[in-house]
Amino acid sequence: xxxxxxxxxxxxxxxxxxxxxxxxxxxxxxxxxxxxxxxxxxxxxxxxxxxxxxxxxxxxxxxxxxxxxxxxxxxxxxxxxxxxxxxxxxxxxxxxxxxxxxxxxxxxxxxxxxxxxxxxxxxxxxxxxxxxxxxxxxxxxxxxxxxxxxxxxxxxxxxxxxxxxxxxxxxxxxxxxxxxxxxxxxxxxxxxxxxxxxxxxxxxxxxxxxxxxxxxxxxxxxxxxxxxxxxxxxxxxxxxxxxxxxxxxxxxxxxxxxxxxxxxxxxxxxxxxxxxxxxxxxxxxxxxxxxxxxxxxxxxxxxxxxxxxxxxxxxxxxxxxxxxxxxxxxxxxxxxxxxxxxxxxxxxxxxxxxxxxxxxxxxxxxxxxxxxxxxxxxxxxxxxxxxxxxxxxxxxxxxxxxxxxxxxxxxxxxxxxxxxxxxxxxxxxxxxxxxxxxxxxxxxxxxxxxxxxxxxxxxxxxxxxxxxxxxxxxxx
Numbered sequence: 001x002x003x004x005x006x007x008x009x010x011x012x013x014x015x016x017x018x019x020x021x022x023x024x025x026x027x028x029x030x031x032x033x034x035x036x037x038x039x040x041x042x043x044x045x046x047x048x049x050x051x052x053x054x055x056x057x058x059x060x061x062x063x064x065x066x067x068x069x070x071x072x073x074x075x076x077x078x079x080x081x082x083x084x085x086x087x088x089x090x091x092x093x094x095x096x097x098x099x100x101x102x103x104x105x106x107x108x109x110x111x112x113x114x115x116x117x118x119x120x121x122x123x124x125x126x127x128x129x130x131x132x133x134x135x136x137x138x139x140x141x142x143x144x145x146x147x148x149x150x151x152x153x154x155x156x157x158x159x160x161x162x163x164x165x166x167x168x169x170x171x172x173x174x175x176x177x178x179x180x181x182x183x184x185x186x187x188x189x190x191x192x193x194x195x196x197x198x199x200x201x202x203x204x205x206x207x208x209x210x211x212x213x214x215x216x217x218x219x220x221x222x223x224x225x226x227x228x229x230x231x232x233x234x235x236x237x238x239x240x241x242x243x244x245x246x247x248x249x250x251x252x253x254x255x256x257x258x259x260x261x262x263x264x265x266x267x268x269x270x271x272x273x274x275x276x277x278x279x280x281x282x283x284x285x286x287x288x289x290x291x292x293x294x295x296x297x298x299x300x301x302x303x304x305x306x307x308x309x310x311x312x313x314x315x316x317x318x319x320x321x322x323x324x325x326x327x328x329x330x331x332x333x334x335x336x337x338x339x340x341x342x343x344x345x346x347x348x349x350x351x352x353x354x355x356x357x358x359x360x361x362x363x364x365x366x367x368x369x370x371x372x373x374x375x376x377x378x379x380x381x382x383x384x385x386x387x388x389x390x391x392x393x394x395x396x397x398x399x400x401x402x403x404x405x406x407x408x409x410x411x412x413x414x415x416x417x418x419x420x421x422x423x424x425x426x427x428x429x430x431x432x433x434x435x436x437x438x439x440x441x442x443x444x445x446x447x448x449x450x451x452x453x454x455x456x457x458x459x460x461x462x463x464x465x466x467x468x469x470x471x472x473x474x475x476x
Contacts, residue, residue, distance in 0.1 A: 004032065004039075005047055015050055016057035020065075023058065027067055027078055034080035038068065053410020053425065060414055114457040117422045118447040119256070119397045120318035122377075124369040129362050130317060130353065137352050144348040152178065152346070159355035160324030163363070164310045166288060169300050171308060171326035177336045178324055178351050180343050182286045182311040185325040186210050186249065188339035189307050192331065193280055194219055194246045201239060201248035202431035203231060205438065207256045207284065210249055211431035221432035224248075230255060230262030233269040240277035247280045252298050254287035257429045257442035258400050259393035264295045271301035285310045290371060290395045304328050307335075312354060314397065314446075315367040322354030370446075371395045377445040377454050384458035388465055397446035401461075403439045406468060412441055415464055421457045 006026070011018040026032045039047070041055040059076055062068045068076050138145055160176035179185035187210070194200065196218030202211050203226045211221055222243040225235040231250060239245065250270070252262040262270075274281050283298040283306050299306040311323030327335050339346070357363040374397045381392065381399055389402035403412055409425035416423050424442045443461065448454045 004036075005044075008048065016054045016061070019048075019050070019054065019058035020061040023062060024065070024067060032078050034078050036078045038076040038078070040075065051408070051410050053408060053414060053427075056411060056414040057417075060417060113417070113420045113422060114453055115422050115447040116416075116443045116445065116457055116461075117424045117428075119444040120313055120446060121315055121366075121370050122373045122397070122446040123449065124366065124373055126317050126366045126369075129357075129366065130320065133353055133356050133360075133362070134349070137349060137356070141348065141352065144352075147348075149346050149348040149351065152351075153355075155359060156351055156355045159358040160326070163289065163312075163358050164285065164308050164324055164326050166285075166297060167294055169297055171299070175326045175329055175332060176324050177327060177332060177339060178346055178354070179311075179339050180346065180350070181313060181321045181323040182284065182309050183209060183213075183323075184321075184339060184343050185307075185309045185311070185323050186282055186284065187213055187342050188335050189280075189282055189309075189325065189327075190214050190219060190247065191217070191342050192334045192338035198247075199243045199245040201236075201243070201245040201279070203250070203255070204431065204434045204436045205257060205426060205429040206249065206251065206431050208429050208431050223432050223434060226255075226258075226260070228260065229266055230260050231266070231270055233266060233273060236270055237273045237277075240273060240279055244277070245279055247282065248274065249282045249284065250298065251284045251287070253285055253293050253295065254291055254393050254396045256287065257398060257424070257426075257440075259391040259396055259398070261291070261293050261295060261393070267296065267298050268301050271298060271306070274305060275302055279305070281306045283308045286314055287396055289315050289367065290374070290397075291393070292395065299326070307331070312357070312363060315370050316357060316363045317366070320353055320357070321350050322357070374446060377451060380451060380454050381443070381445060381458060384455065384462055385465075398442050398444045401441050401443055403441065404465060404468070407439065407465075408437075409439055409441055412464065416441075416461060419460045419464065421460045423461070 006019055006022040008015065008018050008022060011021060023032065023038070038044070038059070041052050041059065045052045045055045059068065067079060069079055154173070156178045157173035157176040160178055161171055161173040164171045164176070177185070179188065190200065197220065199220045199222040200214055201222045201224055204223050215221065222239050222245050224239045225232045230252060252267055254261060271281070281298060281302065285297065285308055289310055297308065299308045305328060307328070308326040309323070312320055316322070325335060374395055378392060378394070385401065388404070391400040403409065410427060413423055413425035424444070426438045426440050429442065445454055448457060
């Protein structure tokens with residue numbers, strides 16, 4: 001008897017996506033005939049060396065694509081071609097069935113499903129303000145909005161200084177580089193100050209789009225341990241001594257996904273160690289603009305080696321792609337050039353929009369409305385998930401939820417997806433191959449359109465938590 005096992009040695013993207021595409025390929029080539037029963041999730045996970053959650057997500061994606069059917073108590077079967085054809089004739093295809101994910105996240109919520117996997121600024125009516133400012137910019141700058149940006153007006157730098165400065169610590173305009181969002185800012189830093197093969201240090205769980213992007217351009221990851229107060233200074237020093245990273249990516253204020261705010265004494269310790277080992281530091285302060293945190297910024301302890309990055313995506317509007325980086329003075333020119341090289345250049349329309357939003361005070365007003373909406377939704381979280389363990393930080397649009405036995409992170413994400421709620425499992429935030437297991441998911445609360453949608457989605461999460469394994473049918 002021939003045993004079918006998928007070959008995942010080739011392909012790109014997350015393992016679950018490669019597994020789903022391999023199965024689809026084997027269906028197309030006839031290796032898996034219609035009516036074939038796929039292996040139970042647990043068995044296949046063991047045979048190919050992945051988690052059960054990975055297999056579950058792959059099977060769920062195949063069901064979304066209409067290639068398999070799951071029958072309770074019987075397993076998952078390849079659909080017959082005529083069945084698939086008849087189904088296609090009768091049901092209008094959903095736009096998300098052909099490319100439902102970008103990386104490991106859904107491109108858009110399928111009909112009836114709610115996005116709890118985003119932390120972009122909530123919709124508080126900011127579109128009207130943006131519309132009016134854009135109209136004025138287009139009217140007053142017709143040549144600039146239709147051509148390349150060749151000069152940067154001084155008020156762009158002033159806007160960055162205003163937005164990035166907190167708690168009386170002013171980041172001077174002559175340190176600022178306007179960028180296409182915080183992500184582009186960090187990638188410009190990486191491109192400018194590191195070389196292929198260099199190590200970049202990350203926490204075990206963090207904003208991993210940076211780690212993945214850095215890996216694409218040949219940088220290597222070094223992982224550092226953290227605790228309830230943020231990065232562990234002893235382990236930070238050990239990793240610096242062993243791996244000699246050129247750069248460390250840190251989120252001292254409202255770390256994503258844990259929400260931890262690093263105390264001032266620990267920031268001072270990290271800065272001193274970085275100076276001793278000549279490590280440059282990125283201080284991603286994207287959530288800092290939302291907080292009332294009075295802790296001195298990391299840059300206050302080591303201004304000669306800290307890049308402060310921030311933007312408008314979490315507090316004003318993600319779609320305007322507004323960001324800035326404050327650089328140690330001698331790096332400013334190289335960061336500006338690197339940003340142009342990795343992004344193609346700064347569009348006048350967006351840079352001017354973001355500058356006017358900040359300098360007019362409109363960004364501050366929108367941020368205040370966003371914070372009020374986020375906190376109202378966090379109150380819903382506290383009521384809906386009371387009795388369970390989760391990290392919650394005032395003003396911050398996500399919670400880091402601990403899963404009770406017997407849930408693991410990937411399986412819970414798959415179960416929530418099956419019930420119409422998209423959340424992020426811990427693998428979404430792992431910067432590299434890590435042996436640390438958290439059994440947590442991050443729930444973002446800013447993307448659902450209404451507070452009623454937040455209540456409805458959290459009720460589903462609560463039901464899954466209460467029911468445990470009984471709330472999840474894997475069709476395996």
